[in-house]
Amino acid sequence: EAQVTQNPRYLITVTGKKLTVTCSQNMNHEYMSWYRQDPGLGLRQIYYSMNVEVTDKGDVPEGYKVSRKEKRNFPLILESPSPNQTSLYFCASRGATDTQYFGPGTRLTVL
């Protein structure tokens, strides 16, 4: 089954404690993205990657890092999380068309 998986699905952490949210897709897609979704603000792109070792900033990259060492994986790293990064995070991948496939989401709470 074609899918995008994220882990963990839920995470509660404290300010400053480094964390990584993993994302993996099994569709051999080149493009992958991370979004955050906040009430009243909708989905905003954090980072995207056009291929292995090629990443670029989206609209709200501050406080986040990404890496793309393999085509299927695109982890999101928060080096020093802060409460304003409490949000619902989605990973997405896209093939040759403009259809983006979203993962199930990771609900992050930073205390």
Add this chain to the structure above:
Amino acid sequence: QKEVEQDPGPLSVPEGAIVSLNCTYSNSAFQYFMWYRQYSRKGPELLMYTYSSGNKEDGRFTAQVDKSSKYISLFIRDSQPSDSATYLCAMTYTGGGNKLTFGTGTQLKVEL
């Protein structure tokens, strides 16, 4: 001003009603328009995809784009309780690659 504006709702309709969901946008470069459906606690899933102006129909769903007015719509005919979800419009432009700009979403509830 946001690039894409969408009424958040909530919109409540009776089963069988025709639903109209809308977005306006300000960037005239947008050429590709999408509607995503997002159920509670799930990721968005693509519902409709259109290029430039015109209509596209898929079953009970019709997507309409009016580039001259910078206005897009999604119509749902014979709405069902299973259509209850948040509907997000999204758009991008040629060469936009992986960058989609989303509306904030409209919450729809179809009641029995």
